[in-house]
Amino acid sequence: MKKILPLFSYILHPIFISLYATLFYLFCKGDLFSTQEKYFVLLQILVINVIVPILFYLLLKSTGHVKTIMLSQTSERTIPLILQCFLYILLVKRSIVIIRYPELHFFFLGALFSAILALVFTLFKIKASLHMVAICGFAIFVIGLNIHLQMHNPYWPALLILLSGVVASSRLEMNAHTSREILIGLFVGIMPQLLFLYLWL
Numbered sequence: 244m245k246k247i248l249p250l251f252s253y254i255l256h257p258i259f260i261s262l263y264a265t266l267f268y269l270f271c272k273g274d275l276f277s278t279q280e281k282y283f284v285l286l287q288i289l290v291i292n293v294i295v296p297i298l299f300y301l302l303l304k305s306t307g308h309v310k311t312i313m314l315s316q317t318s319e320r321t322i323p324l325i326l327q328c329f330l331y332i333l334l335v336k337r338s339i340v341i342i343r344y345p346e347l348h349f350f351f352l353g354a355l356f357s358a359i360l361a362l363v364f365t366l367f368k369i370k371a372s373l374h375m376v377a378i379c380g381f382a383i384f385v386i387g388l389n390i391h392l393q394m395h396n397p398y399w400p401a402l403l404i405l406l407s408g409v410v411a412s413s414r415l416e417m418n419a420h421t422s423r424e425i426l427i428g429l430f431v432g433i434m435p436q437l438l439f440l441y442l443w444l
Contacts, residue, residue, distance in 0.1 A: 248413040255410050256312070257377035261292040261354070264381050267399075268347045271388055287338045291330050299326055313419060317370050324362040331355035346391065349439040350384045356435035364427065372420045375428030378403070378410045383436035391444050 265288045269281050276284075300323065303309045309319040334351050335341075341348040357376050364371050382403035389400055411429075414420045420428070 248409070248416045251406075251409050251413040252313070252374060252417060252419070255374065255378055255406060257373045258293055258296055258312075260377035260381050261351070262288050264350055264384055265347065267385060268344070268350075268388065271392055271394065272346075284339075284344075287334075291334060291338070295330060296323070296326065299323070314373070315419060317365050317368055320365045320370075320373075321362065324358055324365060327358045328355060328362065331358060346384075346388060346443050349443045350380075350436070353384075353436040353439045354380055356438075357431050360431045360435070361428075364431070369427065370420070370424050371431050372411075372414055372425050372428030374410050374414055375407070375425055376432035378407045379429050379432030380436045382407050383433055383440065387436070387440045387444060 262285070265285060269276060269284065273281070300309065300312055303319075303322060308322060310316070314320045314323060331351055331354055335348055335355065339348050339351055354377075357380055361371050361373060361376055382400070385403045386400045388394070389396060407429075411425050414425060415422070
């Protein structure tokens with residue numbers, strides 16, 4: 244089990260959570276969108292929230308600003324978090340607009356506020372688990388969609404809650420975070436999503 248747990252830190256890395264959330268959203272509301280539109284939305288998320296951050300990370304690593312993709316030091320997190328904020332703003336302003344994708348729009352808006360909170364903590368030299376920020380935000384989004392669309396499916400929320408626990412265990416097993424940092428990440432990921440939940444439920 245100790246060998247398997249670290250895998251979840253990579254599979255459920257924050258950089259991929261936006262893609263997973265979008266896939267889940269399109270799956271739940273699949274009848275409203277054409278296949279072409281689904282591919283277009285996924286392509287946008289893939290480019291803006293996965294490829295651009297990876298390329299930016301490679302640039303930062305080549306210049307010595309970061310050591311690993313896990314951004315283990317608080318000093319390594321400032322620039323990537325600022326970039327992430329701008330990318331989320333780009334998404335909610337230009338791509339995932341409220342008129343067409345209301346629930347997903349508020350998810351990314353919540354993710355933006357979580358990124359801002361994580362950045363503020365970083366500026367005060369407080370390290371929050373970005374893995375927990377991402378997976379917990381995703382879990383609240385899935386629970387919200389389950390209620391909003393009246394899916395009556397307890398398995399998806401249960402799975403995401405379970406995965407949140409697995410990710411927390413993974414980060415602790417890798418000695419990447421303390422329990423305090425895990426709890427801070429949980430708070431930062433959940434609170435903005437809960438606040439925006441009232442606007443679209």
